[in-house]
Amino acid sequence: MMSNEQRLIGFYGHPPRPVLDEYRAKLGLELIDLDVGIGAPETRLVPETYCQIITNIVSNAEHLKDRLAVVIASVGEDKCDQGRFAARVLKDLGIEVVETRNDAPRPWGEVKIASSRLPLKEKVLRIMDTIHTPDERRYEHCEPVAGFWGVPPHDLSLLELFPDETHVYGWTRCVEAGVPADLELECYVDPGVPTVFFAQTFCAKQLLAKHLARKYRGLSVDADGPIGASVAAKVEAFLKLG
8 A cells, every 4th residue: 555655636727726725635645737747658548639738637647547546637617628538538547536617707816927027937837836835925027028828838948938028828827816717817918919829739729829819910829749940930930020
């Protein structure tokens, strides 16, 4: 039998924090975000042409199956239909899954990291940490010279192409505000700020990214797995000319 130090609570998407807190207190285990690539072998349980983030979830869960005490799964509008499908696959693997929906309407919370002067990659990582741990630090607001809209890319090196004065929009901004299913906030950007609208290849958010890029004269890009040279070149050229 594994000790508590070896076992983990997996989660993906943005489960309500009270649910995460409840299971952390009850089980006394650390959390692990299954959305993120951790070097697990890619599973054969998902199609080859599929969202990389959902592939991460299933691959990581299959790889860590014997260590996962439970998986807290986002299956509502705060995630996507694939979140529901992934939960079903994990259950069939014999993993205990707690399904959550974080889509109740409520006022937006404070957004401070998304508009700070931190490097973009650091901003995004800190925002994702707020899913399970409040961030009480003070942040200096900056005026945006660029914008990044969307979800955290599987390959975070994409974020290193942006200046520090980049504001975060889209689903990632919704995460910091505590309303991951709020479509109105997800569609918000600062007009006139050169913004890259990013979605994972094969993700339904590509429709929204392309629409908003056209509406705000931004750049719509998608990537599946590692960021290729062509995507990086497009982003760099857009930011330089913008």
